Amino acid sequence: MIQVSIQSPQTRGLAVIRHRLVQGSALRGGVIVLGNFDGFHRGHQFLIRRARALAGARPVGVMSVEPHPRQVFAPQAEPFRLASPAQKHRMAESLGLDFVYEPAFEPDFAALSPDAFITEILAARLGVGHVLVGADFHFGARRAGTTRTLAETCPGLGIGVTVLPLQGGFSSTAVREALRAGDMAAATRLLGRPWEAELTPSGRLSPRQICPPAGSYLVRVPGFGPHLARLTGRGRVIAAEPLPASLTFLDRRA
Ligand SMILES: Cc1cc2nc3c(=O)[nH]c(=O)nc-3n(C[C@H](O)[C@H](O)[C@H](O)COP(=O)(O)O)c2cc1C
Ligand SMILES: Nc1ncnc2c1ncn2[C@@H]1O[C@H](COP(=O)(O)OP(=O)(O)OP(=O)(O)O)[C@@H](O)[C@H]1O
Numbered sequence: 198m199i200q201v202s203i204q205s206p207q208t209r210g211l212a213v214i215r216h217r218l219v220q221g222s223a224l225r226g227g228v229i230v231l232g233n234f235d236g237f238h239r240g241h242q243f244l245i246r247r248a249r250a251l252a253g254a255r256p257v258g259v260m261s262v263e264p265h266p267r268q269v270f271a272p273q274a275e276p277f278r279l280a281s282p283a284q285k286h287r288m289a290e291s292l293g294l295d296f297v298y299e300p301a302f303e304p305d306f307a308a309l310s311p312d313a314f315i316t317e318i319l320a321a322r323l324g325v326g327h328v329l330v331g332a333d334f335h336f337g338a339r340r341a342g343t344t345r346t347l348a349e350t351c352p353g354l355g356i357g358v359t360v361l362p363l364q365g366g367f368s369s370t371a372v373r374e375a376l377r378a379g380d381m382a383a384a385t386r387l388l389g390r391p392w393e394a395e396l397t398p399s400g401r402l403s404p405r406q407i408c409p410p411a412g413s414y415l416v417r418v419p420g421f422g423p424h425l426a427r428l429t430g431r432g433r434v435i436a437a438e439p440l441p442a443s444l445t446f447l448d449r450r451a
Contacts, residue, residue: 211290212258214298224296225324227256231334233369234261236279237288239389240331240367245292247361248329255326258296261285262306268405269302277373278405281395284443298323311342312350320354327357334360379410379449391417391445400440402432415448423447 214224228248234241241259248257263282267274280288282299289297300306300318309317314337319325328347336342344360351358367387375383376392384392395403402408411430417423418441426436426444434440 211286211294212296213286214258214296215300224256224258224298226326227258227295227323228252228327228329229298229319229323229325230257230259230329231336232259232261232330233265234259234285234289235265235369236372236388236392237285237292238367238369238372238387240364242292242389243364243367244329244331244361245294247359249293251327251329251359256295258294258298259289260298260300262302263299264302266302266307269307276405277407278403279369279372279376279392279407281403281406284393284395308338311337311346313337314342315347315350315356316354319351319356325356327359329359329361332360332363373407376407376409379412381409381414381446381448384446391447393443393445394434395443396434396440400434402428402434406432408432409446409449413450414446415450417445417447425450 228251230241230244230248232241232244237245245257245259265278267277286297319328328351330344330347332344334344334347337346344358347358348360372384372387372392375381375387381392395406397403409428411428413425413427415423416426416434416436418436418438420441421438424437426434428434434444
């Protein structure tokens with residue numbers, strides 16, 4: 198097997214670990230939080246804080262497959278991503294994570310049974326010491342694995358399990374609904390920060406990214422104060438200032 202652990206070019210302290218990890222990695226004995234983590238909303242942030250508290254000096258990371266499973270199972274669906282992989286890595290680093298385990302969500306991986314995922318990936322490949330999830334976590338082929346599967350199988354392999362209750366209505370789905378409705382205040386509340394869009398060099402929202410409704414928005418561009426920008430129905434941003442690689446949406450105006 199090949200070690201494909203890389204330092205992301207956009208981050209310094211974070212290790213992004215792709216699929217074929219050799220044994221004996223820095224994750225060994227570490228704490229991993231399982232899920233997709235699109236947007237790192239306040240529910241995700243709660244889990245990460247708890248993981249850090251539990252880990253002590255051990256490394257803490259998240260699993261976040263790429264592409265997002267919905268991109269694979271519903272490729273025709275309209276764009277929904279809250280964050281690109283690069284944005285996700287930056288956010289992971291700013292939340293103090295040591296690693297993102299980012300396996301390719303390819304057919305062989307998606308077909309792993311819940312037990313195979315636990316024994317082959319969590320125990321044998323990663324060698325993590327503890328997994329932490331929210332109460333609604335599902336995993337493995339056809340989403341057949343639940344928190345109960347983790348609780349039944351992990352301890353026998355020396356892996357501790359913590360399941361935490363879902364916190365106050367925070368979900369990536371709720372953030373997507375807020376953004377689709379143009380309700381930037383609700384998105385900000387759910388994320389714990391204003392939503393940051395990634396822009397292409399031609400000033401459009403990145404193609405896989407969710408697109409709020411056309412209209413006038415109060416935005417923040419690094420180096421400039423808040424100002425108005427217009428978003429067209431096709432995700433083109435029109436603003437007076439030169440557009441940066443990312444744009445923070447503060448509010449929608451009539
Ligand atoms: C090994 C593995 C296999 C998966 N296979 C499927 C699948 O067959 N179908 C599916 O919809 N999602 C699949 N997923 C994605 C999960 O259902 C889910 O999106 C992810 O683990 C986050 O869980 P949550 O959305 O319940 O929080 C798989 C995930 C893992 C880790
Ligand atoms: N509000 C929440 N409180 C606590 N844990 C949460 C919350 N929302 C998600 N989680 C947990 O965070 C991990 C990542 O979840 P996931 O990435 O599927 O987020 P999600 O918000 O449920 O996404 P989606 O709405 O797209 O299903 C999972 O273990 C999940 O159970």
